[in-house]
Amino acid sequence: MTAQIFQLVGIAFITAVAAILVKSTKPELAVVITIAGSIILLLFVFEVFRGSISLFTDIAEATGLNSTIVKTLLKMVGIGYLVEFSAGILSDFGQNSLADKLIFCGKILILVLAVPILESVLSLVGELLGLIA
Numbered sequence: 001m002t003a004q005i006f007q008l009v010g011i012a013f014i015t016a017v018a019a020i021l022v023k024s025t026k027p028e029l030a031v032v033i034t035i036a037g038s039i040i041l042l043l044f045v046f047e048v049f050r051g052s053i054s055l056f057t058d059i060a061e062a063t064g065l066n067s068t069i070v071k072t073l074l075k076m077v078g079i080g081y082l083v084e085f086s087a088g089i090l091s092d093f094g095q096n097s098l099a100d101k102l103i104f105c106g107k108i109l110i111l112v113l114a115v116p117i118l119e120s121v122l123s124l125v126g127e128l129l130g131l132i133a
Contacts, residue, residue, distance in 0.1 A: 004044075004048055007044070008041060008044060008045070011037060011040055011041055011044070012037065012041060014037070015033060015034060015036070015037025015038070015040075015041075016037075018033050018037075019031075019033045019034045019037070031093065034089070034092065035089070038085070038089055042082075042085065053074070056070055056074060057070065066120070068116075069116075069117055069120060072113055072114075072116065072117060073117070075113055076110045076113050076114065079106055079109050079110055079113070080106065080110060082106075083102055083103055083105075083106030084103070084106075086099075086102060087099035087100075087102050087103050087106075090102065
């Protein structure tokens, strides 16, 4: 895992230096370099994350959690990270208003995904209260 962090940092620095060097002569190319570097970083992290998904399914099986809940939680986390990453890129390009709207939309998506989990929790609390009474 440590080597992968150094690879990510290396890709980020190389992208940043290349974008800075090109920005003075061709600003539009600097944007393309930044986007390409960002996509490479994302693909690299997705590949690392893909290998650890089995860990989450193992935890779900060991604890007796419904696999749908675990998948939904992973989707929520993924949406949060992807929106934050994309909003950062938009902010870098001076599109702060668009970045804020993207973050708002991501929060709405996460809220919509959270409704079934909230229903499950409320159902469980209702069952527990029924046992106590």
